[in-house]
Amino acid sequence: MQKEMAYSFPDEVLKHVFSFIQSDKDRNAVSLVCKSWYEIERWCRRKVFIGNCYAVSPRMVIRRFPEVRSIELKGKPHFADFNLVPDGWGGYVLQWIAEMAGAYPWLGEIRLKRMVVTDESLELIAKSFKNFKVLVLFSCEGFSTDGLAAIAASCKNLRELDLRESEVDDLSGHWLAQFPETCTSLVSLNISCLGSDEVSFSALERLVDRCPNLRSLQLNRAVTLDKIANILRRAPQLVDFGTGNYAAELQPDVFSNLAGAFSSCKELKSLSGFWDVVPAYLPALYSICPRLTSLNLSYATIQSPDLIKLVSHCPRLQRLLVLDYVEDSGLEELASSCKDLQELRVFPSDPFGVEPNVSLTEQGLVAVSLGCPKLQSVLYFCRRMSNAALVTIAQNCPNLTRFRLCIIEPKTPDYLTLDPLDAGFGAIVEHCKDLRRLSLSGLLTDHVFEYIGTYGKKLEMLSVAFAGDSDLGLHHVLSGCESLRKLEIRDCPFGDKALLANAAKLETMRSLWMSSCAVSFGACKLLGQKMPKLNVEVIDETEPPDSRPESYPVDKLYIYKSVAGPRFDMPPFVWSMDEAVKILH
């Protein structure tokens, strides 16, 4: 007995030690050591990350972690970004806010992704949390500028308001004027998603003026080019800036004013925005280009020569987002100018066009892989690819952690040999041992999945479309990819066999999405019955799945692990396969 006590520390000491442990993984490990560590740890956990808001209930989180100050929640599946998840599916945050309002009076940070946030939720946040500091609404929807007005008015010490990629009902630009004169704490403000023509610019100017710690500001498209200089001169300490509209008739005084304003921003490292770009105004950026590490030109419809000129001024660039107007020639220039490049995203300017409208091929990506040894993250849309190119890229960039390739036409083969692209993607997973995220495209057989299952040991997220021949493909992935957390599949001939044979695997993953595949309703019911730790949800907007034979395939299937049981907010077109939930019609 005495020996045990000699080896135990007082709680305060353990608490102090635990306070240095920030990562969720480490905190989870700490909590598993013994009962007393579990108890101490749960009382001092301040940050909670919930990757799927339906995996656990608010009450469960509150019960286990009573003193949380910061929460991050994700709602809809990733394929919601591409319209595959019908409206009304779910992801409502209100219940979370309501429960936390009572339990966490000191909650200071809320970060949400792909959730439905109503004005009511925002008003509740404004009312309930006296120390509220950070609100990030990433790709959210359901709220209007009225809700934002409530946040602005009530949150006296707001540091961050980031609405990136959200859909906001723009009722009035005057919400900005709701920030009280006493609010001087803003560090980050991202309103780039707002469409309102009348963003109260004078309110914005005054706000920027009185927030000396503002480091990150992303304006929306309604802010015209001539206003940028005003803002920048009020905030020369900015590190990250998103322009609004970057178009105006070329006027020398406007140009020199703008160039001067940019050059006064000695800390500026990251630029974005650039809607409606007039190329003649790009040289106004030249003074800060040598310091730029991140450039988002993915809305800039400027052509390759202008892009080349700009990029060649940015030798320190680490991150570039751009449209395919950059073309192979632009990427070759990038490869020779930007040796520090870590992340490249090339988006399609004409995604629905059948014929290529620009000269962007696999050559551009090959050039970058050759010239940029630090390349880690790639998102690339193009219209042709070859196994040879993929092998070259894999060999040049063994440090890739994210590789997402989208060949626009489904099932496109190697354009040189007409073979499937199995070998090419196989080379990627084989050479890139730290690959965590992979998106496939082009003509692919079950072989590519064999490679992925064999080599993709660190793969956490896989996106598959129009690929594979049979259940064997899915079986390779589920049985081989040890680190797999998220799997999303559309339009593949994967059916019941692989899914049922690997049912236990699903309990180790965050979620599985399958749409337009070959999984039968019967198999879904079976999974729902036999796997109580999984929520198996069938989505069908045309008719109830049980109005057809059990062997009939379901339209969409979303399976995720959950300790909360089936959810209560399912719309009529979502059916839970949980045995306890009767299908009512």
Added chain:
Amino acid sequence: MCMELQLGLALPGSDTWSRPLLKLGLYEDINVNRKKRGFDHGYLEDEFSAASFKNYEKGLVGWPPVETWRRKKLRCQVHNHMTAAENGYCGGRASNSSYVKVKMEGVVIARKIDISIHQSFETLTTTIMTMFDIFDENRRSFKLTYQDKEGDWLIAEDVPWRTFVRSLKCLKLIRSRG
């Protein structure tokens, strides 16, 4: 290939059915996209059907995988780029103009209407009907439709006013059938 069902779970039915996996069904799009209510094919002209589906050239929802918001923002800009767009540029009101083109089926010359002075469909419809000299007793045989920023043609009163105004690109008055 022969696979064992390791959990001993058995399927009730056979697994030899087949179905087309690449859903090219345009009808799927109508059903899936609840926000934009479909219209009867016998109700509107073919022109509308074609325009509505031009975004889904192959009838594939969500492919290529470009985020919806990104597509919308880009489409607005590409339209601005191509100045000859017959329907005026997308987000015309973003350049401080609240005037929207109004056409009537069968009438060659289009008119323009200031959308900002209207707060409801009633006043808007009345103004437009008057503009084209359609009198009370005939008004019931016309329907107001609009093209939104994504190029789709929709029935004006099917969506809330705010949504309509936000996504409105141009208007067309058509004869209702049936």
